[in-house]
Amino acid sequence: MKHEDFILQELGKATLTSPLNENKHSRPKFGFVTEKDRIMYDTSLAHFEKCRKNGQVPISFEKAGPRENIYFQPARTKVGIVTCGGLCPGLNNVIRSLVMSLHYRYGVKNIVGFQYGYEGLSPDSKHEVLELTPQSVSQIHHIGGTILGSSRGQQDVSKMVNTLEMLNINILFCIGGDGTLRGAHAIHEEITRRKLKIAVAGIPKTIDNDINLIDKSFGFETAFSIANDIIRNAHNEAFGAYNGIALVKLMGRDSGFIAAYAALSIQEVNFVLVPEVPFRLEGEGGLIDALRQRLERRHHALVVVAEGAGQEFFEGEEMMKDKSGNILKKDIGLYLKDKISEAFSKEGFHHSIRYIDPSYIIRSATAYADDSKFCSLLAQNAVHAAMAGKTDFVVGHWNNEFTLLPIPVTVSKRKKIDINGELWWNVLEATGQPNMQ
Numbered sequence: 001m002k003h004e005d006f007i008l009q010e011l012g013k014a015t016l017t018s019p020l021n022e023n024k025h026s027r028p029k030f031g032f033v034t035e036k037d038r039i040m041y042d043t044s045l046a047h048f049e050k051c052r053k054n055g056q057v058p059i060s061f062e063k064a065g066p067r068e069n070i071y072f073q074p075a076r077t078k079v080g081i082v083t084c085g086g087l088c089p090g091l092n093n094v095i096r097s098l099v100m101s102l103h104y105r106y107g108v109k110n111i112v113g114f115q116y117g118y119e120g121l122s123p124d125s126k127h128e129v130l131e132l133t134p135q136s137v138s139q140i141h142h143i144g145g146t147i148l149g150s151s152r153g154q155q156d157v158s159k160m161v162n163t164l165e166m167l168n169i170n171i172l173f174c175i176g177g178d179g180t181l182r183g184a185h186a187i188h189e190e191i192t193r194r195k196l197k198i199a200v201a202g203i204p205k206t207i208d209n210d211i212n213l214i215d216k217s218f219g220f221e222t223a224f225s226i227a228n229d230i231i232r233n234a235h236n237e238a239f240g241a242y243n244g245i246a247l248v249k250l251m252g253r254d255s256g257f258i259a260a261y262a263a264l265s266i267q268e269v270n271f272v273l274v275p276e277v278p279f280r281l282e283g284e285g286g287l288i289d290a291l292r293q294r295l296e297r298r299h300h301a302l303v304v305v306a307e308g309a310g311q312e313f314f315e316g317e318e319m320m321k322d323k324s325g326n327i328l329k330k331d332i333g334l335y336l337k338d339k340i341s342e343a344f345s346k347e348g349f350h351h352s353i354r355y356i357d358p359s360y361i362i363r364s365a366t367a368y369a370d371d372s373k374f375c376s377l378l379a380q381n382a383v384h385a386a387m388a389g390k391t392d393f394v395v396g397h398w399n400n401e402f403t404l405l406p407i408p409v410t411v412s413k414r415k416k417i418d419i420n421g422e423l424w425w426n427v428l429e430a431t432g433q434p435n436m437q
Contacts, residue, residue, distance in 0.1 A: 001041075003057040005409045008035075010387040011197050014069040018387075019106055021068060033065035039401045041213075061213075061403035064395055071168055071389025072199075074107040080169045081132065083146040084117035084183070088207045088219035090144040090367035090375040094175055096137045097379035103134050104379075106387055112167070117176075118183055119149035121160035129167070141372060146366045150176075156184070161190045164198055171199045171386045177206040179410055181394060185407040189390040202394040202407055203378055203385040207363055210255035210415045212411035213405060214396035218378055219363075220258070222371040223251065226362045227262035229305065234356055235268045238300040241352040245291070245301050245340065250331030252306030255416045259306040261428050270301045270359035271433045272292055273332075275308035276389060276417045277424075279436040281339060288343045290434050295351065307359070315381055331350045333357055 018032075036058035040048075045292045051058045079102055083091050095113070102108040115127040116122030130136075130148065140147050164187075166171060174184040188200040204211045209220040227250050234246035248257045256274025263269040271287065273279060280286035294301045307329050314330040337355045344351045368374060374397075381402045382395040395412045396403045417424055 001059055001409070003059055006059060006061055006405065008062055008385075008390050008404055008406055009392050011391055012124075014067060014164060014388045016070050016073060018066060018068055018070045019074060020066050028150050029249075031065070031107070033063050034067070034069040035062060037065070039063050039398055039403050041398070043399055045110060051386045057347045060394065061398055061405055064385060064402035064404050065274055066384045067388035069307050070106075070387045071247070072116045072387055075109075077106075077112040077387075078112070078168050079106045079171045079173065080112050080114055080164065081109055081148065081173045082114040082117060082120060082175065083148045083205070084116040084174065084180040085150060085152060085205065086177075087145050087150065087363045088205050088366050089144060089176065089222035089363070090218040090371050091150075091205065093367050093372050093375035094203055094218065095132070095147065096141050097376040098173055098383060099132050099137045101133055101380045106383065108387075112169075113148045116149040117153075117180075118160060119151045119153070120148070121163050122155045123159060123163060124156075135169040144366045150385075154181070157183075157186045157190050159377065160187055161194065161196075163195075164191075165196065170389040170412075171201065172306065173201050173203060173382060173386070175203045175205050177208075177415065178202065178211065180189050180205070180410050181407050185411070188407070199386045199389060199391040200407075201382045201383050201391070202410075204394055204396065204410070205341040207258070208252050208255050209257040210253075212231040212410055212413050212415045213392075213396055214394070214398065214410070214415070216374070218371060218375045219255075219367065220261075220371075221374070222365060222368045223362050224258050224261040224265060226365055227258060227434055228265045230356065230358045230362075231262055231269060231302065234304050234354070235300075237265070237354045238302050239240075241300070242294045242394060243299050243351040245295070245348075245351060245353040247263060247303045247305065247333060247337055247340075247353060247355045249305050249307055249331075249359070251302070251356075251359050251363065252314075253329060254310040256306040256309065256413055257417060259309075260417060261422055263304055263427055266301055266429055267430055269304050269431055271303040272427050272431055273303070273309040274417060275304040275306055275311070276419050277309075277437065278308065278312055279311075280341070281313065285434065285436060287336075287436050288340060290400075290436060291340065292344070292349065295349075303336070307332065310335070 060425035
């Protein structure tokens with residue numbers, strides 16, 4: 001990574017006075033930020049001294065926040081909002097906050113929502129475009145999912161930009177994960193090729209918390225908090241039976257953050273299996289052997305597995321893909337349940353196993369309080385940046401500060417658990433699980 005990779009693109013010079021400057025109702029003036037306000041990527045003293053010694057510019061993110069001057073004239077600005085990918089707690093909170101911030105803080109009255117993801121931007125789908133007003137979104141944060149609907153799959157970028165042109169859209173907010181952000185960048189590139197003045201803003205949505213260079217994404221905290229309650233009940237199921245096993249599968253296609261955080265929050269999990277750490281199933285020191293030893297000692301066990309863990313057991317099988325081109329993971333939860341039951345039954349080892357998959361319940365839930373607040377602040381900071389003419393950016397969070405990042409650097413790789421880092425060490429300490437690699 002280089003310092004230059006983190007410089008944002010702009011549509012032009014922001015010359016209009018922000019409505020936030022008007023100091024309505026005698027409120028204190030906002031603390032406006034500029035491009036010179038930046039958040040350090042590595043805040044350690046050792047890294048700072050190294051950069052100073054080598055004459056390097058430390059990698060940093062542009063600080064998010066309101067600008068004293070804006071690019072778009074609010075009364076003439078039309079905004080589009082789209083939600084893509086799987087459901088996630090907080091989607092409606094983000095939509096609501098975007099509309100409220102645009103309408104009440106900037107005076108933007110013309111806001112529309114595209115239905116069912118990027119499909120809604122394609123004229124081929126014939127999905128109706130929805131008008132979004134403070135009245136129509138006032139209560140949506142009380143329900144899960146997204147009022148705009150969502151979908152996966154690639155659409156014709158040229159046709160989508162045609163729609164933006166035809167509807168005179170000035171700003172497009174794309175709410176979604178890695179694939180959505182890649183799509184947003186492709187839309188930006190087509191906009192640039194046509195020399196249009198349309199800002200593209202990304203708000204990162206991933207329940208797996210796996211977006212690069214962003215320490216927390218919305219929906220994640222709600223997800224592992226709900227998983228905490230489910231794991232607690234699963235533990236009761238396991239404890240209530242002789243040699244009882246509760247096997248809980250949680251979200252986490254390529255990164256095991258939900259499984260790790262949920263296990264740390266409940267401190268009752270005995271085995272955590274994540275995509276980042278391969279494990280052996282059979283043989284001395286494998287999962288089945290370790291599980292047997294646990295049952296012989298305590299007569300109950302709780303296993304949490306992320307959906308993307310153990311995919312090495314399916315090597316050689318045909319792998320399917322979803323409409324976005326993502327490999328569909330094989331069901332590791334059912335696989336483990338069957339293999340554990342088969343091995344113990346063959347040995348005549350008495351056991352009782354319960355398999356629980358709460359994924360669809362979790363992802364469609366409403367956002368918890370702190371997550372709801374986080375959603376609102378992400379949306380507000382996205383509005384500030386877009387109104388100032390920033391484009392091809394993602395609003396993020398780093399070192400307890402809201403940040404702005406160019407989309408390309410954000411999607412350059414997926415964030416994963418560092419198996420040599422503090423988080424995984426804490427998981428191993430909490431579970432006491434042996435090395436099963």
